[in-house]
Amino acid sequence: MLFNSHLFIFVFLPLFYLLYLVIRIFDFKFKQNLFLGLIILFSLFFYAYWDYNYLFIIIASVIINFISIRYIIKKNIFILTLVIFFNIGLLFYYKYFDVLIGFVTNNDVNFNQIIIPLGISFFTFQQIGYLIELYYDKKKKLNFLKYFAFVIFFPQLIAGPILKSQEFFPKFYDSFKDKKLLRNLLIGLIIFFIGLSKKVLIADNLSVYVNNYYNIAAISENLNLYESWLASIGYLFQLYFDFSGYSDMAVGIAKIFGLNLPWNFNSPLKKISIQHFWNCWHITLTRFTTSYIFTPIIILFNKYNLNFRISILFAVIVTFTLIGVWHGAGINFLIFGILHATAYLVNKSYSFIVSELKLKFLQAKIFNYLYWLITFLFVCFSFVFFRSENLQVAKNIAFNMLNFKSLTFPAFFFNNKYILEFLGFFNAIKIETYIFQNHNFISIIFISFLIIILFPNTKRIAEFIDKCFYIEKPKEIIKILILYIFLFFLSFLIIASILSLNNEVVFLYYQF
Amino acid sequence: MKFKKMKFYGLFFFLFGFILWGFLSYISYIFLKINNEHLSINNIVKEQIQNRNLYSSSINVDYKNYIETKYEIIKPGILIIGSSRIQYYPEYLFNKKLVIAQQPFYSFEMFYSSLESLIKIHKPDLVILGLDWWLFNENYNKKQSKIYLNTLFDKKKTLEKNKNFLQFTFNELVKPYLWLLERKISPKFFWESLNGKKLNNIGVMANLNQSGYNIEGYYSDSYTINGRKKFDIEFKDTISQIQNKQKDFSEFVFDQNSLEILRKINNLVRLNKIEILNILSPISPTVYKELRKSDYLKNFEKISSELKNFDNFYDLTQKSYFNDCQFLDGTHPGEVLNFINLKEISKINTRIEKFITKKIHNDTIKNNLERVVFKDINLISKKENDFLKIGCKK
Numbered sequence: 001m002l003f004n005s006h007l008f009i010f011v012f013l014p015l016f017y018l019l020y021l022v023i024r025i026f027d028f029k030f031k032q033n034l035f036l037g038l039i040i041l042f043s044l045f046f047y048a049y050w051d052y053n054y055l056f057i058i059i060a061s062v063i064i065n066f067i068s069i070r071y072i073i074k075k076n077i078f079i080l081t082l083v084i085f086f087n088i089g090l091l092f093y094y095k096y097f098d099v100l101i102g103f104v105t106n107n108d109v110n111f112n113q114i115i116i117p118l119g120i121s122f123f124t125f126q127q128i129g130y131l132i133e134l135y136y137d138k139k140k141k142l143n144f145l146k147y148f149a150f151v152i153f154f155p156q157l158i159a160g161p162i163l164k165s166q167e168f169f170p171k172f173y174d175s176f177k178d179k180k181l182l183r184n185l186l187i188g189l190i191i192f193f194i195g196l197s198k199k200v201l202i203a204d205n206l207s208v209y210v211n212n213y214y215n216i217a218a219i220s221e222n223l224n225l226y227e228s229w230l231a232s233i234g235y236l237f238q239l240y241f242d243f244s245g246y247s248d249m250a251v252g253i254a255k256i257f258g259l260n261l262p263w264n265f266n267s268p269l270k271k272i273s274i275q276h277f278w279n280c281w282h283i284t285l286t287r288f289t290t291s292y293i294f295t296p297i298i299i300l301f302n303k304y305n306l307n308f309r310i311s312i313l314f315a316v317i318v319t320f321t322l323i324g325v326w327h328g329a330g331i332n333f334l335i336f337g338i339l340h341a342t343a344y345l346v347n348k349s350y351s352f353i354v355s356e357l358k359l360k361f362l363q364a365k366i367f368n369y370l371y372w373l374i375t376f377l378f379v380c381f382s383f384v385f386f387r388s389e390n391l392q393v394a395k396n397i398a399f400n401m402l403n404f405k406s407l408t409f410p411a412f413f414f415n416n417k418y419i420l421e422f423l424g425f426f427n428a429i430k431i432e433t434y435i436f437q438n439h440n441f442i443s444i445i446f447i448s449f450l451i452i453i454l455f456p457n458t459k460r461i462a463e464f465i466d467k468c469f470y471i472e473k474p475k476e477i478i479k480i481l482i483l484y485i486f487l488f489f490l491s492f493l494i495i496a497s498i499l500s501l502n503n504e505v506v507f508l509y510y511q512f
Numbered sequence: 513m514k515f516k517k518m519k520f521y522g523l524f525f526f527l528f529g530f531i532l533w534g535f536l537s538y539i540s541y542i543f544l545k546i547n548n549e550h551l552s553i554n555n556i557v558k559e560q561i562q563n564r565n566l567y568s569s570s571i572n573v574d575y576k577n578y579i580e581t582k583y584e585i586i587k588p589g590i591l592i593i594g595s596s597r598i599q600y601y602p603e604y605l606f607n608k609k610l611v612i613a614q615q616p617f618y619s620f621e622m623f624y625s626s627l628e629s630l631i632k633i634h635k636p637d638l639v640i641l642g643l644d645w646w647l648f649n650e651n652y653n654k655k656q657s658k659i660y661l662n663t664l665f666d667k668k669k670t671l672e673k674n675k676n677f678l679q680f681t682f683n684e685l686v687k688p689y690l691w692l693l694e695r696k697i698s699p700k701f702f703w704e705s706l707n708g709k710k711l712n713n714i715g716v717m718a719n720l721n722q723s724g725y726n727i728e729g730y731y732s733d734s735y736t737i738n739g740r741k742k743f744d745i746e747f748k749d750t751i752s753q754i755q756n757k758q759k760d761f762s763e764f765v766f767d768q769n770s771l772e773i774l775r776k777i778n779n780l781v782r783l784n785k786i787e788i789l790n791i792l793s794p795i796s797p798t799v800y801k802e803l804r805k806s807d808y809l810k811n812f813e814k815i816s817s818e819l820k821n822f823d824n825f826y827d828l829t830q831k832s833y834f835n836d837c838q839f840l841d842g843t844h845p846g847e848v849l850n851f852i853n854l855k856e857i858s859k860i861n862t863r864i865e866k867f868i869t870k871k872i873h874n875d876t877i878k879n880n881l882e883r884v885v886f887k888d889i890n891l892i893s894k895k896e897n898d899f900l901k902i903g904c905k906k
Contacts, residue, residue, distance in 0.1 A: 216654075219654075480518060483522060484522060484525040485525075487526040488525045488526065488529040490526065490529070491527075491528075491530040491532075491533055492529060494530070495530065495537060495682075496682040496686075497682075499537060499678075499681055499682035499685060500681055500682040502678075502679055502680070
């Protein structure tokens, strides 16, 4: 089921909330367990609504992982390793097996012959993370009902955020006693509708144009410098608003029930370095890879007294490569990972040199604009490899992004023969008549850019609204005015988003 | 301000916004509904068959299904396929039922796939293929055609039933306000529509301009012929495009692939034992002169020479009997010239003769030589004036 559907918003969620209220009102012994059961039931329906054939995979995965718990708490490293291999194997089978067969049999690689079960990466990662934590801290042991509910909790089941068990329990019980029911409901709904409007008003509108450009790149090399950049910026914004919109909706739904899920995005496109970018983009994935890939490698190197810098180098390359490859089996995803690893290392080295050589002037605020621009342009460029269906498409766009020979200007701009003569010495200049034809696309990109740069992110808006509940004797008139303007604007977002639900478009991260 | 008051005002702003936006959305829906923008494709076709009204929409652009639906009902003897340059062939020029499959066809690939699906529904006796020079331009085919193709065919099939308020999307409901801002529609028209002014046509643009597609696909263009459109006066816009190598006159590289697909189209038609005319559509004499001056004419000549081996190919780019007054703009010939051309073709190709009406006599043609639409025959003929401002006697 999609969050951005009438069924979810007008039937599924209200019904679930109503049952939650009923369970809360009555005071009986097993009410928390009953709610856990309700979560499982609704989550299974939520999952099965997409394709019930894959229901058994998620149930089997949960059962097998749960069985291993009893051995893992006894520090049985063999079982832990085995069950991690099982999880990775499952992921590997669905995501990479057909590609591998293609390579082995030397046939054309035929992607997506095996349909990937929805959310497999996310519920697999969440379980791996939990089992490793349990190995080190057996107090985190959960019974079957709790474990099942933790893995399958529908707001985060399909595309995260990837939870740690302590983010679900005991907060789950606290939320049950939380008396701020109305506040949670209001803040949760506000977060949900901000996320929904990001998805349906911005990302879905961008997708039409982005898909067109990428389709053109798939059949020809005919995009020029300007169009290639437009396509890549458009896609980056589409992905950001789509995925952060989904994550906001997940956080918002959980908040309605008093649960605070971790935020997955924290204005990553405002960041001034690639290091900061990854701390704020898909935060729970970064946290997962840092905890279970990056840090163990460093510890391993340390154990054998190997060079620390080499350990960092190795850990960064491995971590980012795996992040890239996790997103897809194509070589373009591998390049995406390697590009980010390289950028991360360059970023680290630069910071090191600046601090070692005490080049303080390079840390001046004015340079932050330059650092931001470099980071932003790099991220745009790298995500071309992420979006492209194969390497050829990525090459077509990436090459033209750097190909200043395809620099073109709109004909109306250079409509003067003297300007043309003056510029004649510059061979690269071409006059393109179709340029700037997609006014709508440029407008949406421009509005998206303003939202990214000027507006606070959903996390900050939620914190602001939350604080407003505590205002006893408000003196800060400006804050109150901002709140009123926001509420006025929010009503527009709600109506516009609901009216946009007729055009159901799946979330980009459903494919991972 | 006390907290209670603050909460009250907060709630007020939210509810006020909610009511305001909801009201504006509903007003927009009413406006669109009055203009028949809520009709499903099936009902658009039914309405047009019953009431002979015009259809021109910026909301409901499911042209593929629109054409297929009416084609299936009409089962025409003549099918015309092409761009907007073939949309001025009214049914009364022919002896048989007509459907013009105009609009979504922006490349030969699309011509082929549409023709294939239409022939499966019903075999016409004659197919007229309107050829445009840009369809042979590699630069156009590589980029523009794909953009149009994806934009038009990405859309889901429109509903079988008419749309209600909740079935309109935000993007659709916001359009009337954008049109008001862009001055595409006047506040007066908006207000009169809401006040229940009787609007018979289908689509805001059809009602506003009294222009749109007839059921056979002929475009009743009173908006242009009575001078309200104000486009291409003295052919200045087209000439400027040629001089600046803009839009359809952009840098030309002959696309060999187009030729192959055109060959495929001709084979498909011939295999189905259907007559075919491949027509390179006319261009006004003034624009033709400009093409010659700017050396762009060589591209037309290249196309013509590549197509000369095709059966039933007629290069009508320029003929001695053309005059500027027969055009809606530099590149769109009107029905009078189209009829003259058909008569000329039938002199060479006698098999075509049986498809052309005998009700329009030579005297009528003589009386309409400087017109776009036939006087007294076409219902909008009284609206025609010297809209190009080149001194035409109308």
